[in-house]
Amino acid sequence: MHIHSFKSCILPSLGLMLVAAPPANADPLLDGGKLVLTNGISSIEGASGGGLASWATIAGMETDRGVGVSAHVTGIELADYGWQSHGASVGIKDRVELSYARQNFDTRKVGAALGLGEGYRFNQDIFAAKVRLVGDTVYGSPLLPQISLGVQHKRSLDAAIVKAVGAASSEGTDFTASATKLFLSKSVLVNATARLTNANQFGLLGFGGANQTDRTLQFEGSVAYMLTPRLVVGGEYRTRPSNLAIAREDDAHDLFVAWAITRNATVTAAYADVGSVATFDGQRGGLVSLQFAF
Amino acid sequence: MTFALAFALLAAQPVTEAPQEDLSGVDWEKEFGVEKKVVDPVTGELPVDPYTQDPANAGATPFTGDSMAKAFGGQDGIRKIVDRLVDLNVDDPRIADIFKNQDLVRLRRTLFEQVCFILDAGCTYTGRDMKSSHKDLGTTRADLNALVENLQQAMREAEVPFAAQNRLLAKLAPMDKDVVER
Ligand code: HEM
Numbered sequence: 001m002h003i004h005s006f007k008s009c010i011l012p013s014l015g016l017m018l019v020a021a022p023p024a025n026a027d028p029l030l031d032g033g034k035l036v037l038t039n040g041i042s043s044i045e046g047a048s049g050g051g052l053a054s055w056a057t058i059a060g061m062e063t064d065r066g067v068g069v070s071a072h073v074t075g076i077e078l079a080d081y082g083w084q085s086h087g088a089s090v091g092i093k094d095r096v097e098l099s100y101a102r103q104n105f106d107t108r109k110v111g112a113a114l115g116l117g118e119g120y121r122f123n124q125d126i127f128a129a130k131v132r133l134v135g136d137t138v139y140g141s142p143l144l145p146q147i148s149l150g151v152q153h154k155r156s157l158d159a160a161i162v163k164a165v166g167a168a169s170s171e172g173t174d175f176t177a178s179a180t181k182l183f184l185s186k187s188v189l190v191n192a193t194a195r196l197t198n199a200n201q202f203g204l205l206g207f208g209g210a211n212q213t214d215r216t217l218q219f220e221g222s223v224a225y226m227l228t229p230r231l232v233v234g235g236e237y238r239t240r241p242s243n244l245a246i247a248r249e250d251d252a253h254d255l256f257v258a259w260a261i262t263r264n265a266t267v268t269a270a271y272a273d274v275g276s277v278a279t280f281d282g283q284r285g286g287l288v289s290l291q292f293a294f
Numbered sequence: 295m296t297f298a299l300a301f302a303l304l305a306a307q308p309v310t311e312a313p314q315e316d317l318s319g320v321d322w323e324k325e326f327g328v329e330k331k332v333v334d335p336v337t338g339e340l341p342v343d344p345y346t347q348d349p350a351n352a353g354a355t356p357f358t359g360d361s362m363a364k365a366f367g368g369q370d371g372i373r374k375i376v377d378r379l380v381d382l383n384v385d386d387p388r389i390a391d392i393f394k395n396q397d398l399v400r401l402r403r404t405l406f407e408q409v410c411f412i413l414d415a416g417c418t419y420t421g422r423d424m425k426s427s428h429k430d431l432g433t434t435r436a437d438l439n440a441l442v443e444n445l446q447q448a449m450r451e452a453e454v455p456f457a458a459q460n461r462l463l464a465k466l467a468p469m470d471k472d473v474v475e476r
Contacts, residue, residue, distance in 0.1 A: 031388075031436045033388075033434070033435065033436025033437075033439050033440065034436075034439065035439050035442065035443070063434065063435040063436045063439065064434075064435050065434060065435070065436065065476075066436075094435075136470070138467060139438075139467045139468070139470035140467070140468060140470060140471070141468055142464070142467075142468070183464075184460045184461070184463045184464035184467055185460065185461050185464035186460075187456065187457050187460045226456070226460065227456070228456055229443075229446055
């Protein structure tokens, strides 16, 4: 009884305090001044982008005078596997992005078939950095996109198993170069990314293999159409190397809808297709991702 | 920093009340040699430093054809949108300070002319260029984003189709270097 009345009195006043909080621009480091969705959404590797692809965007809602942060959690249901990833990033002065993501890949019944045990999970940590070289996604000449360089250091946490599968290494580093532009005259956002990588299944199955040890040049393309300032639909395509002798790897693609529920919360739903994974073909299904950014 | 300074200044004030001079009658503009601007009785605008009038000052090549003008409801629609934009900016805590003590009568007129000119809705632009009209305003990228959001709201309220809204923004986006100072 006591607790109840305490709660019912403190909660509304807390709500009031939140409403009455001073304008965000009182703090120069957190003005929240970016245009909604121009921070992208967290890609599966943690870097800001379109979900599957890394873009030239910088995470967080801050402009060139602030330091922004974002966090995300993503779940994917594939035909035979489950995927969960989460992470956080910092966007410094709309110039540098630092991010971390953890990927957990559940082999479910396939785990038993592969002799790993049912529900065996492959896990990976990804530490990434990105720097914006020139340009702006929205402003400036339509001929000059926002261009960024990125590095993504990936560490599989299943070294013994990925090596047994035939991977040359359990750690690897991808290098990316991305160009992103919102063509306002067409309401279309386009991204193109070149990636040097030797990751097998994004790195979950290690790096390199009998077919190819070294990094090869791969491509990521995204096209998105703005329906409203807060609602975007699009598609992505990502080529991938096929380094392992025992299992073919296919290109991946997705169709997504991203909705900024508020300035700070974005939900993304996608249909994703990653092809064959560890000899099990036709891995496609639904992705849901939630991102909070400030 | 600023707080510490203000505090030091306050602390430096003598504690005992010094007899205060009555300053209410002082003409501070005159004391500091500020030139008084007189509102034009016809236009209601304040005078500005001389400049060369040129539609190119609008900073964008206009659309051709009448589809954009129609999407914005012609000159009447554009006037409503621009007035709403100025009202929103003046009330927006993020950027209101920048519009304080500015000639909003002139701003409403020149902004209307600019949008009307760019949309090919039958106006010419007689205002200053974007760089000189935003000099010393101290605007940031975040201020520009706030203004864009207000413009989007004004256009949405006027039911301008979203694709047409973006086509206008596409004409304004390349001006960012001129209207953002820091
Ligand atoms: C692309 C974006 C912008 C456009 C197209 C634009 C357009 C204009 C125009 C046409 C004028 C009047 C020029 C004249 O008096 O001859 C003006 C003045 C002004 N603008 Fe902007 N503007 C933009 C961005 C901004 C931003 C971001 C701010 C601040 C948040 C701002 C604040 C002002 C102020 C305060 C004036 C009056 C300055 C004075 O009278 O001295 N503008 N703008």
